[in-house]
Each structure stands twice: as C-alpha cells, then as structure tokens.
Amino acid sequence: MTQLINKKRIEQLQSLIRYHDRKYYVENNPEITDYEYDQLVKELEHLEKLHPEFIAPDSPTRRVGEKPLTHFPTLEHKIPMLSIDNTYSEEELREFDRRIKRMAGIGNQQDIEYVVELKIDGVAVSLFYENGLFVKGATRGDGFRGDDVTANLKTVRQIPLKLEPLDGEREIPPVFEIRGEIYMPNKAFQKLNEEKEEKGEPQFANPRNAAAGSLKLLDPRITAQRNLCLFAYSVGYREGLELMTHMQCLEYIQRFGLPVNPYNCLRKNIEEAIQYCNEWDMRRREPDYMIDGMVIKVNSLTLQDRLGYTSKAPRWVISYKFQPEQSVTKIEKITLQVGKTGTITPVARLIPVLLAGTTVCRATLHNFDEIRRKDIRIGDYVIVQKAGEIIPQVVHVLREKRNGSEEVFHEPVNCPACNNTVNREGVYLRCHNPSCSAQAKRLIKFFAGRDAMDIEGLGPALIEQLVDKGLLNDYADIYILKEEDLIQLERMGKKSASNLVYAVEESKHRDLSRLICALGIQNVGSHTAEVLAEHFGSLDQLACATQNELESLYEIGPVVAKSIVTFFQSKHTQGIIEKLKARGVNTRKLPTLREGKNPKISGKSFVITGTLQKYSRKEAEEVIKNLGGRVLSGISKKTDYLIAGEDPGSKLDRAKELHISILNEETFEALISS
Numbered sequence: 001m002t003q004l005i006n007k008k009r010i011e012q013l014q015s016l017i018r019y020h021d022r023k024y025y026v027e028n029n030p031e032i033t034d035y036e037y038d039q040l041v042k043e044l045e046h047l048e049k050l051h052p053e054f055i056a057p058d059s060p061t062r063r064v065g066e067k068p069l070t071h072f073p074t075l076e077h078k079i080p081m082l083s084i085d086n087t088y089s090e091e092e093l094r095e096f097d098r099r100i101k102r103m104a105g106i107g108n109q110q111d112i113e114y115v116v117e118l119k120i121d122g123v124a125v126s127l128f129y130e131n132g133l134f135v136k137g138a139t140r141g142d143g144f145r146g147d148d149v150t151a152n153l154k155t156v157r158q159i160p161l162k163l164e165p166l167d168g169e170r171e172i173p174p175v176f177e178i179r180g181e182i183y184m185p186n187k188a189f190q191k192l193n194e195e196k197e198e199k200g201e202p203q204f205a206n207p208r209n210a211a212a213g214s215l216k217l218l219d220p221r222i223t224a225q226r227n228l229c230l231f232a233y234s235v236g237y238r239e240g241l242e243l244m245t246h247m248q249c250l251e252y253i254q255r256f257g258l259p260v261n262p263y264n265c266l267r268k269n270i271e272e273a274i275q276y277c278n279e280w281d282m283r284r285r286e287p288d289y290m291i292d293g294m295v296i297k298v299n300s301l302t303l304q305d306r307l308g309y310t311s312k313a314p315r316w317v318i319s320y321k322f323q324p325e326q327s328v329t330k331i332e333k334i335t336l337q338v339g340k341t342g343t344i345t346p347v348a349r350l351i352p353v354l355l356a357g358t359t360v361c362r363a364t365l366h367n368f369d370e371i372r373r374k375d376i377r378i379g380d381y382v383i384v385q386k387a388g389e390i391i392p393q394v395v396h397v398l399r400e401k402r403n404g405s406e407e408v409f410h411e412p413v414n415c416p417a418c419n420n421t422v423n424r425e426g427v428y429l430r431c432h433n434p435s436c437s438a439q440a441k442r443l444i445k446f447f448a449g450r451d452a453m454d455i456e457g458l459g460p461a462l463i464e465q466l467v468d469k470g471l472l473n474d475y476a477d478i479y480i481l482k483e484e485d486l487i488q489l490e491r492m493g494k495k496s497a498s499n500l501v502y503a504v505e506e507s508k509h510r511d512l513s514r515l516i517c518a519l520g521i522q523n524v525g526s527h528t529a530e531v532l533a534e535h536f537g538s539l540d541q542l543a544c545a546t547q548n549e550l551e552s553l554y555e556i557g558p559v560v561a562k563s564i565v566t567f568f569q570s571k572h573t574q575g576i577i578e579k580l581k582a583r584g585v586n587t588r589k590l591p592t593l594r595e596g597k598n599p600k601i602s603g604k605s606f607v608i609t610g611t612l613q614k615y616s617r618k619e620a621e622e623v624i625k626n627l628g629g630r631v632l633s634g635i636s637k638k639t640d641y642l643i644a645g646e647d648p649g650s651k652l653d654r655a656k657e658l659h660i661s662i663l664n665e666e667t668f669e670a671l672i673s674s
C-alpha cells in the first residue's frame, strides 16, 4: 500500500519538477523559490532511493535541466556542464567530506583541502578561447548542449576578446575553455526595473532572471546596455596546460584577465570551510550582487579526477545554500489589485520592515484560497520572506501574537474599481465588466508597451491621467488622441504632445503579431501571437477561427484556443476591433523582408511532421525561414511541401489527400542545397 502511495508521489514530483524546470530554465519565470524547488528534488531523490524500481529514465533527477531555448543555435559542450548538489546544513557538509574520504581511501584523521567560493546567483556560461581569441560561448542549457550566445557574451565588457597574460613568459594554450557565472549587479538590476516600470513593461523578478533574460535577447545591442558581469570559476576543456590544483586554475584564469571573485579562498579542512560559509551567511548583503550560498570544491585536481561524477553532478564539489531571509511584521490592511484580464489579487500592506537589505511594505497574498489556507487576518503579525525575489511573500501567521482584534478578510463580491459583481474562476476572482477602469488602465499600459505596440512616451502615469480624465476608455481611443487634448494634461509640453501623436501614428503600421499580442487576450503572449499571425495572416481570419481550427495548430492547446474564441466572441471586443480598423491600425501580416536565396524554397510554405534525424524541428524551421520559406503548423490546400520524418501521423494522410508534395529528409536536404 505505501508502495503504491510512494509510486504516485514519485510520479507527481517528477511532473511538478518538470513543470518548474520549464518555468525556471526555459521561461525564466519561476513560480516557487529555489528553496522550495530544492525541497521537491530532495523528496524525489529520497523516494527514488527507496524505490529504484520506479525511477523513470526521464525523471528530473536523471538529467540536468530543460532543453535550451530555440532562438539560438545550440552548441555541444566538450565536457558536460553538470549541476552541483545542494546542501543546507553543516552536518551535510561534514557528510560530504566523509564520503570523499571513504571513496578516495583517505583516513578520517587526514585533512582535505577545499576551495570555498561565493555562489553567485546568475547564469552559468562556457567561454572558448582558441589561440588566445574568444571564439564562442554558450549557456549551460541541459548540461550537454547549450545556446550559442557568443554575440551577446561579446558585449560583456569583463570578457576579454583576446587573452593577455600578465607575465609575458607564459604561453597561451591553443584551446582553453573557461567557465563562469554571468550576473547582473544589484544596482544595474534596480535601474533596469525602474526603466521597465516607467515604460509599463513587466519587471524582472530578480537579478538572476534579469541576467538570463538579457543574455538570451536576440539583439546584442540591447544586451550591451544591460551591464552584465562575469565571475570565472573554473577551467573546462584545455589542451597543452598542466595544472595541479583548483586554486591554480583560478590564478591562471585571473592571470589572463578574466574576473575571479576576490573572496574565493583556500581552506585546509572541512571545519575551516564551514566556518567560512558561516561568515558569509552573515556578510551576504555586502557585495553588489546576489549570492545564494557557497560552493565548496576539492582543491587537488588529481583527487577530483579520482572522485569523478555521478550521472548528474561531480562528486568533488557541493554547494551550501543559505536559508532565505525572513522578518516579522504586521499586516495593516489588505488591498485589492485588478489585472488586465480582470483578475483580482489580494495584496498585504505591511508595517515597513527591513528585509534582505531593502525596506518592504507590501507582500503578495496570491489568491483568496491562500489567505484562507494560511488563515491570514488584518492586524496579524506574520513572517515575511524574500528568497531572491522582489515581491516578498507571507510565510505564515504568528498566531500566538493575536489579541482578538484581528479581522478576517472577506472575499470581495464587487470589483474594487468598477463595483461590478465578480466571478470565481478556480482559485481566482475576476471582474468581467469590459469597461472596468482598472482593467482598461492595465490593458492600455500593456497595449502601448514595448512587447506590444511599442508607443514611445505613452507611459503608465500618463495613461492613468488619460483614463481618469475620460480621454481614453479603451486602447482604440489612443488613435483619436489629439495634441490639443494632451497639452492640457499635467507635465505635458507642446513638444512631448506632438511627439506622442507622432508615435501613435507610427504605431498604426506594426505587424499583425504585435497587434494580436497587444489586444491582451488571456494566455496569449508574444510568442503565441507570432504563431497566430503566421498562420492566419489577418486579424479577420483569426477572429473567425473555431476552437478546433486553433487547437490543430502546433503549440496551441485547448485552454489558449478557448481564450481566443471567447475573446473574439465578445461584443465589446468586436466594437474595439472595429474602432481600431476604422482608425487605420494595420490588421494584416506584413511581408517579411527576407531575401529569397533559394527560389525553390523562397515564398513556399512548408509543414513538418514526424521526427527528423539530422535536424530538430526548430532547426529545420530555421533553415527554411532563412532561405525565404514559411513554416506553418497545419496542412491546407495552400501548403507547398510536407516534410515527413519518422512516425509522421495524420498530417501525412491529409497531405496525400490534398496531393501536396511530400519530402523525406533526404529529398528535403537535396532541395535546400539545390
């Protein structure tokens, strides 16, 4: 019976971890703290140890992370970039030391030297130097293959493009791989978020996400403005280089002009290493970058080689993670925030308290079920926690501090902004009033934002004013704003008013994908918007798409399809779209300016099905796009070619029915090289 329960839990944990891996690694948008995540992994590892028969080959404990993002070509690592095992207590560090001694046949009385390093909360990268020149760099990816982000790494000023040894005698090894952590200093992070807030763009949750997001931007010019930094921490693949200890590696790296963290140091045994970890637990706020723990590495490279690796981590290194920082404060009141799709979120207003180096006065309560589950009341003393995130969370209530004056917070029946009756949808409350002013503000801010219509000068503060003054009721009204209306507003000069009118006019010619994103359809972000624009070609076509038609698209699931259908069925939406069209906003896919290098591919549409041997699906898509072709997800009469790999499925039958040319991998290759 417990076996059955454990089996279920193992499956549940595996799928939970996979979900959070995707959120963290692929989308850079974690929903839980690292600490919570590590607890899930630990529980899974523990259960899998008890029941090895239930370990699936694809269990998250069997691999390092998620597949890399698709926007960059991938690079294979010469030596895998594995993750590091985590520990949370001194006792676990001592156990690590005993395990090493057991495995290496070293007596318990003997000491092992460790290098103790600050664990920078950033993005791990690999940098390749050939004959002293920086030739390529990649992210860790899934540990075996990462994204080729060479162009972006070159913008990081701390990475020398050419190695210059300090003492002239030393020769530069012909091939030399350096590994390190790309991070964003706290100051740069704050500045970036302030700019984002100004523009009404979503802010990064923490410096690590900001660094990861900046490193994966497709435009290196923007990456260059993000003030990314590097600390190098090891030498990976190398040729013609003899090193004895890890400390020597660090000295070597430094000698070539790469930044090495100044606080890394050699400790002569585990007790001294632990002492240093504890010292930094107290000092963690000192540097201008986030550290979430310490890394302890065996110093001798010979011993490192003897210890080797498990399937997912080296045996000679371990990290010691700090506990998240917490403080006690009081909830003064609970307020409600209305999102752009009408979701109502409760927010705790706190007596300001110092937490993780900043003063905190609000904490998210997520939803009303959460308030009930944690039994959070107005006037309660609570523990708040910030684990690398900007917005702190309420961990739990200190019930012993209650005096009876605390008030239960009742779920609202009406929207705080428009007083409309609210509906419950799962754990969320939603205001469905299409003309709710709070939603209108949010939607307009989103519409004008950089990911959407990108209207320069139409920031959040201005939008608040325009909605409050009745000059904007919805985003279609942006297109009837006049200079004379604008000039009357606070802090609005003639020059800025005319610039804004110009920016609005210019935004009428954005591509369909931006417009679809800007509409603020629930569950439709910029990527989905691109998929939709590519497939439908015009807003009218998309507006009359059925649930089935949408679901047949690669990457569109039933939930997203339903959101889209519901959105376009609404009379309110239809009215706004009519206004957008009447006011001259482009609603069609703009022709792409790619030069067709291959007449057999240029302008042709392709559909891919089944598994290809030499290309991933994304790589094949990229090849076709670069040669001027288009890749669609569904087969229609207009499809020119179907590329069928192994296990093609129903698309092949459909293509045969429609007499579409069918290519296998060989004929596809012949076509692209012709």
Ligand SMILES: [Zn+2]
Pocket: 338, 415, 416, 417, 418, 419, 420, 431, 432, 433, 436, 437, 438, 439
């Ligand atoms: Zn409302």
